[in-house]
Amino acid sequence: MPQTHPHPDVERVLLDEQQIRERITEIGEQIAADYADEPPILVGVLKGAVMVMADLARSIDLKVEMDWMAVSSYGSGTKSSGVVRILKDLSADISGRNVLVVEDIIDSGLTLKWLLSNLRSRGPKSVEICTLLRKPEAARVEIDVKYIGFEIPNEFVIGYGLDYSEDYRNLPYVGVLKRSVYEV
Ligand code: XMP
Ligand code: MG
Numbered sequence: 410m411p412q413t414h415p416h417p418d419v420e421r422v423l424l425d426e427q428q429i430r431e432r433i434t435e436i437g438e439q440i441a442a443d444y445a446d447e448p449p450i451l452v453g454v455l456k457g458a459v460m461v462m463a464d465l466a467r468s469i470d471l472k473v474e475m476d477w478m479a480v481s482s483y484g485s486g487t488k489s490s491g492v493v494r495i496l497k498d499l500s501a502d503i504s505g506r507n508v509l510v511v512e513d514i515i516d517s518g519l520t521l522k523w524l525l526s527n528l529r530s531r532g533p534k535s536v537e538i539c540t541l542l543r544k545p546e547a548a549r550v551e552i553d554v555k556y557i558g559f560e561i562p563n564e565f566v567i568g569y570g571l572d573y574s575e576d577y578r579n580l581p582y583v584g585v586l587k588r589s590v591y592e593v
Contacts, residue, residue: 418577419567419568419580419584419586421584422583423561423582426582429569432541432559448472449509450503450507451474452499452508452528453511454477454520455479457570459578460513474501478524482523503528503533506534509539510528510539512539512540513569519550521552538555539556543557546563564585567586568581573586573590
């Protein structure tokens, strides 16, 4: 059953299930067209990108491989620092391949900037990025993002894979978290 009432910690629903589904379907079709000759390996960034990956991969009508990385950017609460550590590396060798990084959200872009240079050092044929959400801060870092689901305001969001203290990832929509939840 779809959840009709937002979670009590949600200030407002930013993107509902249908909006997300429709946009991901569009992006999947675009990716299938762009990579028709040489399908990409999708690299999901754990844990936030699991829902995007699951829905995006199913909307790409090509033979695509899925792999995962887990990184931790040192930082506390709701801000990231750009100092990154690999918690889980890829299983696949990406040299000579088209890599498409699948992200939930780009905020400062610091995590992604580090990840891109790490992936590029492995000799892939290409590296592109697909993110469901992008916040305004991200525009200040020079990262070319090929596929963007939605530009969102600078508020802390949860759901559809995004968490606050590991909670709310399984909400089927993207919502703005009430400030009272993280501001004491
Ligand atoms: P940077 O700033 O390096 O951070 O682009 C990207 C990572 O920070 C987390 N992040 C969020 N997580 N709601 C979340 O649940 C948000 O609004 C949010 N903003 C940033 C997230 O882990 C992302 O990969
Ligand atoms: Mg993330």
